[in-house]
Amino acid sequence: MSDAARDFDVVVVGGGMVGAAFAAALSGKGLSIAVIEAREPARDWPEGEIDLRVSALSRASQRILERLDIWSRVQVLGSSPYRHMHVWDAVGGGEIHFDSESVGQADLGHIVENRVIQLALWESLEQLDDVTLFCPGAISDIERERGRSHLLFTDGRAIECGLLVGADGRDSLVRSLAGIETEGWDYGQRAIVANVRPAEWHQETAWQRFLPTGPLALLPLADGRCSIVWSATDARAAALMALDDQDFSNALTDAFEARLGRLTVEGPRAAVPLRLQHAKHYVQHGLALIGDAAHAIHPLAGQGVNLGFLDAAELVVALEHAIGCGRDIGGLWALRRYERSRRGDNMLMLAAMDAFKRLFSNDHPAISAVRSLGLEVTDRVKPVKRLFMTRALGLGVDLPPLAAP
Structure with missing residues (x-):
């Protein structure tokens, strides 16, 4: 590896919502961090214009952004709380209604433009002394040796790191260059x-x-x-x-x-x-995948970015644990802790959303009748309904500290 390349403890490829949140959450841990992103987020936009890309943020995601001290900025830029959710079946006619008051919450979540979330996070990263932003920046190749990564930029620059984090989306170049296969289907x-x-x-x-x-x-x-x-x-x-x-x-x-x-x-x-896409492995020695680089999910429940934020929070926990024990943050001892905490949960969510998609895309009369009955029964059985709401809200107890109640 080149002696001229600048060295970092952690390099994050992808400065979108999940990658930026991870870098912000990792700041202050005594590590040098680099974030590589192709373009800066939009700094302003015409009044009244709404971006096509929005996310339904769960309570867990909101808590993460609050603890990163950027939620107030998100609210200034624009967020829309929703207090009810209403779902119904076009074929069977079954319906279910969720109300935030029934679980003692002011709302069920917030609809926020992706560009709002990314700008608020990016502004935070710009203020952090231990985070270096390479933007615009794009990598062309990665050379890996004994767990260390040497990243080559398209413009000829190069940097090195002990831990490479792929947060570069479902068509992740990091995942591809690392030879990590995915399973799933269109x-x-x-x-x-x-x-x-x-x-x-x-x-x-x-x-x-x-x-x-x-x-x-x-x-x-x-x-x-x-x-x-x-x-x-x-x-x-x-x-x-x-x-x-x-x-x-x-x-x-x-x-x-x-x-x-x-x-x-x-x-x-x-x-x-x-x-639907799921990486067969989230980690290698010196490398970890988070967000859509690790998993892509059907949007019917709006869980994509929420899963990604939980990935980021859990990876930070694993790295903090390694630092506290004096272990290598790029070692498998630390990274497999992250993989164990997230891959199973993500797989369950992907499978559940896939099952919902297939169940509700079937217009066979018998199946339509059964699923409509299921919606109606769930709407009436309050403990079951409350369980669904608790999960969707991110009110569970098995959450990383950044997301926990």
Whole structure:
């Protein structure tokens, strides 16, 4: 390895929401940290403009951002609490309703634009003396030897580290160059994202209707609009994307049963291909994967970034433990602690969301009747319903310190 390369204890490839949160959480532990990101987040945007990409943050994710001292900045930039969740089946007609008051909470979570979360985290990183930002920056290759990584930039620069953290998304270059295989499958679906204005108030409710071609979700925004995530088969998504705004709004209103009156699309639309993907290993000597680099999940429950934040928090716990014991932070003794704490839980969540997707995409009359009955029964049996809500809110006890109540 080159003697000229700058040396860091930890290098994070990917300064998006999860990678930035990890770097911020690791700061102050006596380590030198580098974050490599292709582009800076947007610093400002036109008033009234809503980004197409939003996240439904759980209470656990909110606590992480609070403890990183950036939640107040997120609120200034813009967040939208939701207090209810209403889910129903298009074929069988079963429904279930969740209310934050029933579990003694002010809300069920917050809808926040991804760019808001990333900007708040990025501003925090810029103030940290132990974090060096390489932005714009992109790597072309990684040379690894005895657990150490030598990273080559596309512009010829090079840096080295004892621990390389891949937070570079579901098409992770770090994971690919490390030779870590994934398992999973394409869903043959695309998620159409857009912002719409309902004729009636959204009631601070996250709405979801399960259609045979995929779920349709409406997420409430503070200004009265809603962000939609409409998952549909590739053919159906292509047909919907080809419609003009008026016809798309008509199709959307029909698909939603006009529960909030007419839904009028405002601004652009985008369609993202969906797949389930899980890394066979999260760690190697001197390397760890977090967030979408480790797992990609169907968006029907909005759990992607929440799982990623928990990855980041658990990896910090593992590294703190190694530091406290005088062990190598890049050693498998430390990193397997992280993998054990997260891979099983993530696998269960991926499997659960996959099962929901398959169950509600089936329009066989018998299956439709059973699942609708299940929704109705769950809605009436309060202990079961409360269990679902506790899990979704991130109120469980088995959480890393950054996320724990």
